[in-house]
Amino acid sequence: MPHLLAAAPGLWLTAVFVAPLLLTVALSFAHPGFGDVTFGFTLDNYRTALGGLYAQTFVQTVVLAVGCGALSVLLAMPIAYFIARHAARFAGALLAAILLPYFSSFLIRVLSWQVILASGGPVDSVLHALGLLHAPLDLIGTRAAVVIGIVYGYLPIAVLPQYVVFSRIPRSTTDAAADLGAGAWRRFTSVVLPLARPGVATAALLTAVPMLGELVVPQLLGGGRGLLLGQLLQTQYVQSQNYALGSAIAVLILVAVGVLVALLLRLTRGFDEAPR
Numbered sequence: 001m002p003h004l005l006a007a008a009p010g011l012w013l014t015a016v017f018v019a020p021l022l023l024t025v026a027l028s029f030a031h032p033g034f035g036d037v038t039f040g041f042t043l044d045n046y047r048t049a050l051g052g053l054y055a056q057t058f059v060q061t062v063v064l065a066v067g068c069g070a071l072s073v074l075l076a077m078p079i080a081y082f083i084a085r086h087a088a089r090f091a092g093a094l095l096a097a098i099l100l101p102y103f104s105s106f107l108i109r110v111l112s113w114q115v116i117l118a119s120g121g122p123v124d125s126v127l128h129a130l131g132l133l134h135a136p137l138d139l140i141g142t143r144a145a146v147v148i149g150i151v152y153g154y155l156p157i158a159v160l161p162q163y164v165v166f167s168r169i170p171r172s173t174t175d176a177a178a179d180l181g182a183g184a185w186r187r188f189t190s191v192v193l194p195l196a197r198p199g200v201a202t203a204a205l206l207t208a209v210p211m212l213g214e215l216v217v218p219q220l221l222g223g224g225r226g227l228l229l230g231q232l233l234q235t236q237y238v239q240s241q242n243y244a245l246g247s248a249i250a251v252l253i254l255v256a257v258g259v260l261v262a263l264l265l266r267l268t269r270g271f272d273e274a275p276r
Helices: 002-028 044-049 050-085 088-105 105-117 124-131 143-165 173-180 183-193 196-212 216-221 229-240 243-267
Strands: none
Touching: 002 243, 044 050, 044 243, 050 088, 050 143, 050 196, 050 229, 050 243, 105 124, 105 143, 105 216, 124 229, 143 196, 143 216, 143 243, 183 196, 196 243, 216 229, 229 243
């Protein structure tokens, strides 16, 4: 009985995660047809996915995910540091305020940016009132609007892991650095930031990885222009019904995720929070 109970989670994970993954890999090597596939072995799907428009889309998506992930981490870092080190009894309330938007629909929050960034919207009115803009604001349907929407959507996810790691750094370490003559910036870059590597890496992982398959934000704020991998996958599976090519693209996304994870693990190499 103990062995059966221990095997149950493994069987569940195999059925829900491993089996679909193996099926996707098998489909990526199959011969495509409209709405069906013929199982076999061919590299034509990968040649197509790594050439022409598909390769350009793949590179654009990886660059966008890495850039927006890094921007989310950098913007979240001072917020997390302030809450962890200076907010004291208000830390819980501030974290609740950051998480509050997650109680509403992500779709509604993205659609609200269409109103905010639209010509004649709040941003347009403020920029005109300040004399910084003399023409109608035309952000909807641009890459800038996609970046704003993605960073906004994933910013709270980047705050939480960094808050956790900043709050666990003993104040005695920064006090010792101050006693040795280190200024505030030197204490942060030489003492706090190296100790915060696990939180920074986790924040980067939790933001950059889902950004590789982001579909809603590019579709609503980018107007479908500047095709990304999420839109490309939807096109192959739903419209073209080319399951073999779609599976090859999905496998390449998994490879990109694996590379990102390996790089982030390298960032935290040698870190041991509890020395033995």
